[in-house]
Amino acid sequence: MFDELVAGLDDSYTLRRLEEMIRIPSVVGEEAELAEYLRRELDALGLKTALEEVEPGRPNVYARMAGGRPGRRLMFNGHTDTVPVCEGWEKDPFTPVVEEGRMYGLGSCDMKAGLACALTALKAFADTGFDFEGELLFSGVIDEEAYSKGAKAMLGTEWADCDAVVLAEPYPGDESKPIPLGITGKVLYDTTVRGRAAHGFSPELGVNAIEEAARILVNLDKLEMRSHPKFGRGNLCTLKIEGGYRVYSVVVPDRCRFEVNRLLVPGETVASAVDDMERLAASLNLNAEVEVKTKPPRYEPFILREDEPILRVFNEVYREVMGADPLYEYASGITDANVFAGEAGIPCLHLGPRRGGAHQPNEYVPLEWLPPVSKMYALIAARFLGG
Ligand SMILES: [Zn+2]
Structure with missing residues (x-):
């Protein structure tokens, strides 16, 4: 039933989008060009899109794809900003370079790779005409690396009306970074x-x-x-x-x-x-x-109920795609989930390709992680939206 959707996942599209996004500098405060890029991509996939300024020149980007019948709403979310360039880069941080199965670039793993996988999952829905209930939403928000102004601004809009968020942060659910079930x-x-x-x-x-x-x-x-x-x-x-x-x-x-x-x-x-x-x-x-x-x-801190529908779906999909159970943790970091789940009570699942030195020089993403993450995104959405 999901075979056609999975066959519609275009891994070369993920790579191209990731390269293009690394070439667009989006250091915190300068997210506009990447937001416009994402809007064009989402438009091209046939989604209804919007740019909404959080501050002058700093827009969030939103998109929506409606299913055939009413139902739940699932959002893919990512932040468009990166941390500033730090000391110690041996390569140009804005020129993607692939070496030994890794793509280097500022924001490669945190979190343009996750954004690229989300685009790929949405493209598979668009290309295959997969039948689902409810709505698939996308948001690219500014300022996560500073004050989370983008996430906080989203809470004041109709876009926050959703049943779960998949946060495309670099949390692969393995021993390198277990999935947070709650964050301080x-x-x-x-x-x-x-x-x-x-x-x-x-x-x-x-x-x-x-x-x-x-x-x-x-x-x-x-x-x-x-x-x-x-x-x-x-x-x-x-x-x-x-x-x-x-x-x-x-x-x-x-x-x-x-x-x-x-x-x-x-x-x-x-x-x-x-x-x-x-x-x-x-x-x-x-x-x-x-x-x-x-x-x-x-x-605000948050904790997820272990029987949240999004987690039940995720557990099944992870086992199917990764051949193992995901690892979980209770973490003391901060992500935009503190806004979505902590302030608004929207269940948030962190899931994204494995990280290579986020917030460090020579940041990279291991490319082998892109196809399974795109596949998990598509299957999570398909199951959550009752396809
Ligand atoms: Zn991040």
Whole structure:
């Protein structure tokens, strides 16, 4: 039943699209040209497409293919941005080079290879006229490597109305990178402590904001942190503190600000984390005023139910294509799934070709991974959409 669809997978198309995408620089902030490229490709495949600006000159690209009957909606998602060029590249990062079965280039594995495989799966649906229910969606979002502005913008649109997302990040589900069943969130506390200035020879007349802030910091181990059976407890790291005079003066400092990074586990949220810090400050009977804020990027944690329909379909398909069970993990990284699943509750499956040094010089993707990933994408979509 799926034979025709699988026969319609064109692996040389994947390679060509991957090469072309590596030639289009899309360092975070400069995603427009790649978004336009993807739109043209998706148009050519017969999908209904849209470019929607998240910020001036920084569009997300969306596309939709409707099945023959109403049903579920499945989205293939990828980020269009790459990290900036780092030190140590021995080749031009924007010229794809194939050596010993690897294609080198910036963004090759993170995540233009995944985008190319998603295009190939969509092309197989388009070329074979495979009959399915519901809708196949595609989104290419900006800014994943920075603040996830593209993913967050998508949540405010009709495109977020979908039943599952396949995130084409480099997670092959083997020992090199198991599939995340849940990911921690994170919050960056930005806490301002306001005291009262006085002459530094009469400190008792003022309220020393630095000393009051220090009392919070040395008591951070009393901050309430919940434990999760799969993740254990999150953690804290003080990243920055500032306060006191600019030009030497003997004045009781009236202001101190500090930033603490916190990993969140499921059951905790950005909002509950703010409450936790406010409660800690209140418990210390400080004389200063404490204002707890957070700075972007903020990410909610998430966990998938093991019986999610998308996971059930994925398990079957993985076994069939890879001849083994996928490996899973509970991870402490951040991806756009923290936005889709963490904020909007859309189940997200990470799946993509194996990585070769993402965020490192001489990034590559092992080409042997492209055909099985395209095939898994097509079969997951076909099964999930009741074909
Ligand atoms: Zn990525």
